[in-house]
Amino acid sequence: MQPTPNAPIFRPIAERAVLVEFGTVLGQAAHQAVLRLDQALAAQRFVGFRESVPALVNLLVEFDTLATDHPTVIAHLRGLLTAQTIACPQPAQREVLICYDTDLAPDLAAVAQQSGLTPEAVINAHLFGNYAVFMYGFAPGYAYLGGVPKAIRLDRKPSPVRGVAAGSVIIAGAQCLITTLLMPTGWWIIGRSPTAILTRDPARPFLFDVGDKVHFRRISRAEYEAAQ
Amino acid sequence: MTEAILRVAFSGPHVTIQDAGRPGLMRYGVSASGPMDRQSFKLANAVLGNPPGHPGIEISLGGLSLRCKSGAVTLALAGGGFIAETPDRKLGAWNVLTLRAGETLTIRPGPWGSWSYLAFAGNLQAESWLGSRATHGSSGFGGGKLAMGQTLTITNAQALPNREGPIPCPIWARPRHLLRCTLGPQDRFFNTETLNTFTSARFEMSDAFDRMGLRLRGPSIAPTAALSIPSEPILRGSVQVSGDGTATVLLSDHQTTGGYPKIATVLADDLDAFVQCRPRDAAMFQAITPAQAIAITRQNAIRFAAFEDRLRRA
Numbered sequence: 001m002q003p004t005p006n007a008p009i010f011r012p013i014a015e016r017a018v019l020v021e022f023g024t025v026l027g028q029a030a031h032q033a034v035l036r037l038d039q040a041l042a043a044q045r046f047v048g049f050r051e052s053v054p055a056l057v058n059l060l061v062e063f064d065t066l067a068t069d070h071p072t073v074i075a076h077l078r079g080l081l082t083a084q085t086i087a088c089p090q091p092a093q094r095e096v097l098i099c100y101d102t103d104l105a106p107d108l109a110a111v112a113q114q115s116g117l118t119p120e121a122v123i124n125a126h127l128f129g130n131y132a133v134f135m136y137g138f139a140p141g142y143a144y145l146g147g148v149p150k151a152i153r154l155d156r157k158p159s160p161v162r163g164v165a166a167g168s169v170i171i172a173g174a175q176c177l178i179t180t181l182l183m184p185t186g187w188w189i190i191g192r193s194p195t196a197i198l199t200r201d202p203a204r205p206f207l208f209d210v211g212d213k214v215h216f217r218r219i220s221r222a223e224y225e226a227a228q
Numbered sequence: 229m230t231e232a233i234l235r236v237a238f239s240g241p242h243v244t245i246q247d248a249g250r251p252g253l254m255r256y257g258v259s260a261s262g263p264m265d266r267q268s269f270k271l272a273n274a275v276l277g278n279p280p281g282h283p284g285i286e287i288s289l290g291g292l293s294l295r296c297k298s299g300a301v302t303l304a305l306a307g308g309g310f311i312a313e314t315p316d317r318k319l320g321a322w323n324v325l326t327l328r329a330g331e332t333l334t335i336r337p338g339p340w341g342s343w344s345y346l347a348f349a350g351n352l353q354a355e356s357w358l359g360s361r362a363t364h365g366s367s368g369f370g371g372g373k374l375a376m377g378q379t380l381t382i383t384n385a386q387a388l389p390n391r392e393g394p395i396p397c398p399i400w401a402r403p404r405h406l407l408r409c410t411l412g413p414q415d416r417f418f419n420t421e422t423l424n425t426f427t428s429a430r431f432e433m434s435d436a437f438d439r440m441g442l443r444l445r446g447p448s449i450a451p452t453a454a455l456s457i458p459s460e461p462i463l464r465g466s467v468q469v470s471g472d473g474t475a476t477v478l479l480s481d482h483q484t485t486g487g488y489p490k491i492a493t494v495l496a497d498d499l500d501a502f503v504q505c506r507p508r509d510a511a512m513f514q515a516i517t518p519a520q521a522i523a524i525t526r527q528n529a530i531r532f533a534a535f536e537d538r539l540r541r542a
Contacts, residue, residue, distance in 0.1 A: 136257035137485030
């Protein structure tokens with residue numbers, strides 16, 4: 001039995017979670033189903049709800065074992081799916097600033113060469129992408145944005161590069177990410193952003209919610225320095 | 229206000245400030261962190277009458293040495309068979325003692341266990357991040373790793389001589405080698421023979437053991453195909469299997485998502501005592517149903533609450 005967006009599979013995990021699978025391969029319909037259920041759950045929690053974690057094609061729902069159990073949680077989730085008449089929530093639109101100056105974009109030339117484009121064409125392609133936050137993972141604030149245009153999709157590097165600065169805008173395949181920590185990465189570094197994903201605002205500590213739309217706006221070096 | 233000032237005379241790697249952790253933020257890529265052995269941590273606080281998530285220090289096999297520069301504070305040390313020494317005393321972990329100005333307390337590994345917890349009769353001052361002082365591994369945010377020369381301030385520090393003395397160490401806080409788990413959520417990527425191997429073979433803990441996870445050595449339990457499954461959420465206790473058939477049990481500072489198949493997920497309660505094992509110790513997995521997992525956890529909760537309650541009343 002393969003899960004589908006209309007007929008998900010509920011997998012009980014250990015003593016405290018259910019994984020709801022809407023598909024087994026990347027797909028827009030499965031991901032939208034994840035976002036819809038996550039949204040419905042946010043509006044209508046069950047007793048003993050702990051947290052929900054939206055990912056590409058599945059949603060993890062964790063609960064308090066002393067307050068509820070797998071069958072009760074699965075029944076609640078099924079109820080939400082049946083009752084779902086609501087459309088997918090209107091995603092927020094977020095802007096991320098980016099400077100493509102050479103020293104901040106060490107892989108721009110390599111991406112250009114491998115894509116058969118000029119660096120300026122790579123920049124334009126990147127700016128032209130329609131991005132959406134598919135999920136967070138790896139480290140705090142690491143939001144995986146889908147939507148990198150086909151022309152500049154490359155496999156990741158054979159081995160990771162160490163010490164990549166926070167704020168680096170990196171791409172691999174269809175995915176783009178703005179790093180939040182000094183970290184190794186095997187993705188291609190094509191720019192630097194002064195936009196903080198970890199906002200330091202206790203009321204809204206992370207810039208994006210999963211599902212948000214994102215566009216990049218090019219800034220000059222002077223603007224980048226000023227925004228730092 | 230009474231303060232105690234402690235200087236970190238020595239700190240091994242992976243010695244961190246922890247509290248109950250910051251659950252609820254995995255959707256933003258933030259794992260809950262918190263103590264590796266949550267139960268021992270809670271008992272250390274309970275014996276001092278602290279709230280369960282009161283900030284304390286998690287000590288690794290690297291050890292820790294604290295010198296009291298001024299003031300006095302009563303401490304509880306619980307978790308693992310560590311050794312605590314002051315110039316005039318040598319005690320095991322599972323003890324309450326008072327550290328006074330001029331005295332040095334050195335905590336080092338003893339006959340068993342990998343993690344020990346130091347709770348304070350007072351408030352350990354530490355950086356908070358997203359509502360918790362627990363150190364987040366990959367970022368270092370929160371209370372942070374202890375570093376040699378660092379000064380720790382305990383506000384409202386109390387010396388409680390009547391609390392001093394041994395803490396009973398419950399049998400369930402000792403190293404656990406049999407891990408109860410439910411299969412999955414990606415057990416379908418393993419054939420029956422591999423699943424049988426997983427639940428019957430003896431694995432061994434490797435040296436690759438930190439707050440993120442613990443890699444096991446043992447028979448290969450490789451998935452049926454070279455897989456690229458879409459990255460999906462991970463729980464503490466997930467047993468993920470890499471393409472070459474090596475299993476890793478993910479722990480307090482695990483990544484929040486990953487694309488390796490998870491053959492099984494270990495009960496949270498069993499992890500507390502499992503992390504007290506040491507490299508080269510045995511580990512075995514026993515598959516149970518989700519309903520059994522719930523029944524066991526509820527029984528454990530009753531047992532733990534009764535024990536904790538006795539400590540608080542003592």
